[in-house]
Amino acid sequence: MEITAAIVKEKGGDFELVKMNLDEPKNDEVLIKIIATGTCHTDMAARDLLTGPLSFPMVLGHEGAGIVEKVGENVSNIKKGDHVVLTFGFCGGCSNCQTGIPAYCENFGALNFGGARLDGSHSHHIHGEVVQDNFFSQSSFATYALAHKNNVIKVRKDAPIEYLGPLGCGIQTGSGAVLNSLDVKAGQSIVISGGGAVGLAGVLAAKAISAGKIVVVDINEERLKFAKELGATHIINSIKENVAEKLKEIEPKGFDCGLDTTGISPVILDSINALRSHGKMGILGVAKKPLDIEMNSFVATGKQLIGIVEGDSVPNEFIPRLVNMYMNGQFPFDKLIKTYKFEDINQAIEDSEKGITIKPVILIGEYKG
Ligand SMILES: NC(=O)c1ccc[n+]([C@@H]2O[C@H](COP(=O)([O-])OP(=O)(O)OC[C@H]3O[C@@H](n4cnc5c(N)ncnc54)[C@H](O)[C@@H]3O)[C@@H](O)[C@H]2O)c1
Ligand SMILES: [Zn+2]
Ligand SMILES: [Zn+2]
Known part of the structure; x- marks a missing residue:
């Protein structure tokens, strides 16, 4: 079928809306009419x-949400008309998938970043020319997308489908880091560095489970103020204040947990140093330099450092849970979103990179609920 997709033609290049051909779904695949797709920094990382x-x-986009148009022969859990969120690809068969940690699927790289299906085939073509696709098993900056049945998550129809795409990556990552990876309990304290889409989703999740002190560290005053509106109990502007001293003042006995979304070594170390003995530190940002830990004090205090992919989510359970929390008013992640028209995708990306918009969502298809 003919679709319109946003393609990138060169390193660091703009997105361009182009008509192209999309194949019919294979046996394990689902064809989705895309209603809206969030942008995430990983799209920019792939572009670059x-x-x-x-x-x-290449066709990017990995926070798609839409309505099922057609399913392949082997798809039984999803049917035409279902509302779905598209998440990361996982194989379902490897030992990590089988033990409930699909974010660490042995085929994660190939299924999300391979530029083709696992068997090397492509589903998008421009006049016969091959297009790099299957990004996060979806390539959803497009009017229609093909996904594997594993990463198509059915959601309730009374939820606003145009906002749900970011639950497939950024929002799921921040909230899952708090609820799954760090397993923060009611009353526990947490310091979150980086109050962007991922960090603020962590704040919302921490608030939802009635965490104790929730501290956000950032360099952007507006984001810090916003973090406070969303539920942070304390904010620290690291340009103006001494983070180490301030954290000590806020939680003299040390924090139960830390979550870093900046990927910057000195920022991570401030949080690690502020943990109590045996406290847990989660890291998930894309880093440009190594983490420089003073090992002896780290070892002596039994602190735990945890790498996190996609918030350790089991998407079939976690995404519908987040949708329920949202519908109950416990997880208002829509406050992070600003919508853009499909033809304004470059503006959305620019606003995200400049820190003007926290979570852009590109409205692609019509839906009358
Ligand atoms: N591991 C995963 O599964 C996964 C999933 C999604 C996103 N990510 C990554 O997570 C990271 C965060 O994503 P995001 O969408 O929230 O990004 P973002 O750009 O919206 O947020 C980053 C925040 O960090 C702040 N910041 C920058 N330098 C700082 C400093 N020195 N001290 C304190 N704060 C500082 C920025 O002001 C911004 O608010 C990105 O690297 C993204 O690629 C990882
Ligand atoms: Zn992402
Ligand atoms: Zn797997």
């Missing part, structure tokens, strides 16, 4: 060749 696919043209 920091991660795969490693050639052009």
Whole structure:
């Protein structure tokens, strides 16, 4: 079928809306009419060749939400008309998938960054020319997308489908880091560095489970004020204040947990140093330099450092749970979103990179609920 997709043709290039051909779904695949797709920094990382696919043209987009149009022969859990959120690809068969940690699927790289299906085939073509696709098993900056049945998550129909896409990556990552990876309990304290889409989703999750002190560290005054509106009990502007001293003052006995979304070594170390003995530190940002830990004090205090992919989510359970929390008013992640028209996708990306918009969502298809 003919679709319109946003393609990137060169490293760091703009997105361009182009008509192209999309194949019919294979046996395990689902065809989705995309209603809206969030943008995430990983789209920009792929555009800049920091991660795969490693050639052009490519169709990105990995926070898609829409309505099922058609399913392949082997798809029984999803049917035409279902409302769905598209999440990361996982194989379902490897030992990590089988033990309930699909974010660490042994085929994660190939299924999300390979630029093609696992068997090397492509579903998008421009006049016969191959397009790098299957980004996060979806390539959802497009009017229609093909996904594997594993990463198509059915959601309730009374939820606003146009806002739900970011639950497939950024929002799921921040909230899952707090609820799953760090397993923060009611009353426990947490310091979150980086109050962007991921960090603020962490704040919302911490508030939802009645965490104790919730501290956000950032360099952007507006974001810090916003973090406070969302539920942070304390904010620290690291340009103006001494973070180490301030954290000590806020929680003299040390924090139960830390979550870093900046990927910056000195920022992470401030939080690690502020943990209590045996406290847990989660890291998930894309880093440009190594983490420089003073090992002896780290070892002596039994602190735990945890790498996190996609908030350790089991998407079939976690995404519907987040939708329920949202519908109950416990997880108002829509406050982070600003919507853009499909033709304004470059503006959305620019606003995200400049820190003007926290979570852009691109409205792609019509839906009358
Ligand atoms: N591991 C995963 O599964 C996963 C999933 C999604 C996103 N990510 C990554 O998570 C990271 C965060 O994503 P995001 O969408 O929230 O990004 P973002 O740009 O919206 O947020 C980052 C925040 O960090 C702040 N910041 C920058 N330098 C700082 C400093 N020195 N001290 C304190 N704060 C500082 C910025 O002002 C911004 O508010 C990105 O690297 C993204 O690629 C990882
Ligand atoms: Zn992402
Ligand atoms: Zn797997």
